[in-house]
Amino acid sequence: MISGLTEDLLLIILGFLPAARDVVRTSALSTRWRNLWTLAPALRFDIGQRNLRLTDDAEAAAAGRLVAAVDSVLARRDVDAGAPDVKDLEINFVFRSVVGDDQTTAAGRYYRSSSRFGLSRHRRRLPMDVAPASVAAWLRFAECRVAGAFSLELPALSSSRKVVADLPCSERLRTMRLTLGGATVGVPVAGAGADAYRSLADLLLSNVCLDDGDGVRLCNLLSSTSCPSLRRLELSVITGLTILRLDAAATLEELRLIGLRDMEQMEVDAPGLRDLTVKGITVHLMAAAAVRIAAPRLQALAYEYRRSWDDCQLMVLDGERTAKLRVLSHGDPAGKHNNGAAAWKNSMRVLRM
Amino acid sequence: MATGSGAAAAAADAEEKESGSRMITLTSNEGKAFVVTEASARQSATIRSMVDDGGCVDKGFPLPNVDSKTLARVIQYCDEHGNKEAHTVDERAALAKFDKDFIAELDADKAFLYDVTMAANYLHIQGLFALTTQCIADTIKGKTPEEIRTAFGIEYDLTAQDEEEIKEEDTHA
Numbered sequence: 145m146i147s148g149l150t151e152d153l154l155l156i157i158l159g160f161l162p163a164a165r166d167v168v169r170t171s172a173l174s175t176r177w178r179n180l181w182t183l184a185p186a187l188r189f190d191i192g193q194r195n196l197r198l199t200d201d202a203e204a205a206a207a208g209r210l211v212a213a214v215d216s217v218l219a220r221r222d223v224d225a226g227a228p229d230v231k232d233l234e235i236n237f238v239f240r241s242v243v244g245d246d247q248t249t250a251a252g253r254y255y256r257s258s259s260r261f262g263l264s265r266h267r268r269r270l271p272m273d274v275a276p277a278s279v280a281a282w283l284r285f286a287e288c289r290v291a292g293a294f295s296l297e298l299p300a301l302s303s304s305r306k307v308v309a310d311l312p313c314s315e316r317l318r319t320m321r322l323t324l325g326g327a328t329v330g331v332p333v334a335g336a337g338a339d340a341y342r343s344l345a346d347l348l349l350s351n352v353c354l355d356d357g358d359g360v361r362l363c364n365l366l367s368s369t370s371c372p373s374l375r376r377l378e379l380s381v382i383t384g385l386t387i388l389r390l391d392a393a394a395t396l397e398e399l400r401l402i403g404l405r406d407m408e409q410m411e412v413d414a415p416g417l418r419d420l421t422v423k424g425i426t427v428h429l430m431a432a433a434a435v436r437i438a439a440p441r442l443q444a445l446a447y448e449y450r451r452s453w454d455d456c457q458l459m460v461l462d463g464e465r466t467a468k469l470r471v472l473s474h475g476d477p478a479g480k481h482n483n484g485a486a487a488w489k490n491s492m493r494v495l496r497m
Numbered sequence: 498m499a500t501g502s503g504a505a506a507a508a509a510d511a512e513e514k515e516s517g518s519r520m521i522t523l524t525s526n527e528g529k530a531f532v533v534t535e536a537s538a539r540q541s542a543t544i545r546s547m548v549d550d551g552g553c554v555d556k557g558f559p560l561p562n563v564d565s566k567t568l569a570r571v572i573q574y575c576d577e578h579g580n581k582e583a584h585t586v587d588e589r590a591a592l593a594k595f596d597k598d599f600i601a602e603l604d605a606d607k608a609f610l611y612d613v614t615m616a617a618n619y620l621h622i623q624g625l626f627a628l629t630t631q632c633i634a635d636t637i638k639g640k641t642p643e644e645i646r647t648a649f650g651i652e653y654d655l656t657a658q659d660e661e662e663i664k665e666e667d668t669h670a
Contacts, residue, residue, distance in 0.1 A: 146633070148611060153614065157630050161634050166638050170645070171663065173651050174651050174653060175654050187624065236584065278642050
């Protein structure tokens with residue numbers, strides 16, 4: 145009998161369920177199962193695949209139902225103060241495309257869905273009724289009740305310059321992947337000497353807006369004192385981030401900086417960095433001193449080049465001589481359109497590798 | 498440095514081969530003895546650590562929590578994964594097919610599936626444990642409570658008050 149299985153085993157099984165709906169539904173099985181789900185280690189909410197036959201209204205309704213489900217389940221989990229923390233909370237409102245494709249990164253999925261249908265079309269399709277209050281509540285839940293991994297993926301929200309919430313800041317988060325549909329988030333101040341993100345090893349922050357001053361606070365928060373265990377960091381499509389001054393922990397191995405359009409100055413000190421990707425950063429604003437990346441252990445650099453060679457800028461990069469260098473022009477590593485890359489290489493007079 | 502670690506790796510390899518050829522006796526709670534290769538027995542982290550800690554391999558290992566029928570089935574899995582190579586694409590495909598057939602057969606006999614799951618948990622056989630728990634989770638996935646109760650033989654014992662609460666919760670979620 146399944147009831148012969150120990151509670152630990154049943155909880156592991158609940159952890160395998162792909163949808164929180166299935167987890168919660170087990171509460172209607174029997175007395176033994178009634179409150180078991182409130183101990184479940186993982187809760188995953190997913191809007192699923194895009195059904196092309198659905199009308200916009202039906203899609204919006206599906207999203208609305210999912211918002212209600214997340215709100216209700218998290219509220220019930222939160223009320224019970226004695227309940228254990230959630231180890232893995234995943235909330236995804238970005239439809240997966242029907243064609244099976246690269247699902248390796250949340251950001252990749254996001255780009256794909258927004259480029260295939262066009263970002264504006266995407267926005268029109270889903271006037272995304274995820275209320276800022278809901279997003280704020282989920283971020284707070286992650287801060288207080290998630291010990292492990294938290295992932296929240298939102299499609300483009302109807303534009304709002306109002307700060308939705310502060311980034312969740314917790315010593316117990318190990319992985320945080322946030323794709324926030326252009327929402328404006330606040331960044332908490334890193335307390336003096338406090339390692340706010342003591343366990344954080346993997347961070348994706350994508351599609352967010354920052355207000356004045358929050359960029360600096362973000363850099364402080366991600367630097368080695370408050371984020372001593374960081375291994376992978378991806379900052380992509382962040383508006384309002386003008387200066388990136390990152391004094392990274394020696395643990396940082398992989399850094400991806402993508403689509404940071406407001407970037408004016410970059411100073412990265414990453415003693416353990418092995419893999420660096422820089423894409424879609426408008427370099428023409430950058431003066432010689434504006435980019436300095438110290439990465440003595442760098443092994444691979446991917447740099448996507450978009451501008452004509454007139455705009456080529458100097459970039460100081462201290463890395464190993466053996467480092468593998470890939471320069472992409474128009475995203476094409478080998479094609480005939482890659483002549484810009486050669487120009488870039490020639491003009492990078494201060495590249496020391 | 499490189500040659501040093503290479504030699505150490507070769508020595509470890511040789512030791513692995515030698516120890517892999519030893520036979521180990523596992524005894525079920527009914528006293529029935531099963532003789533398996535060490536490579537097969539090492540699929541179990543529990544037994545692996547007992548062997549590595551210098552446990553008395555010759556005396557064998559009594560398993561008071563596992564009955565003969567369950568142990569025989571568990572060993573079938575361990576033999577397949579411990580004794581066979583899985584380097585080439587073909588070998589891996591053969592192993593995947595074995596897993597698929599193995600779990601399909603267990604799935605048809607739910608009570609036995611739970612026994613094997615508990616044994617895999619007790620013996621810390623990671624691959625087998627993942628296979629069986631995933632299978633149980635798949636049975637829950639996308640089903641109504643009524644369907645799950647039927648599939649697992651769960652007795653309905655909820656009170657009227659529970660039912661009322663569940664109805665209330667359903668309107669929210």
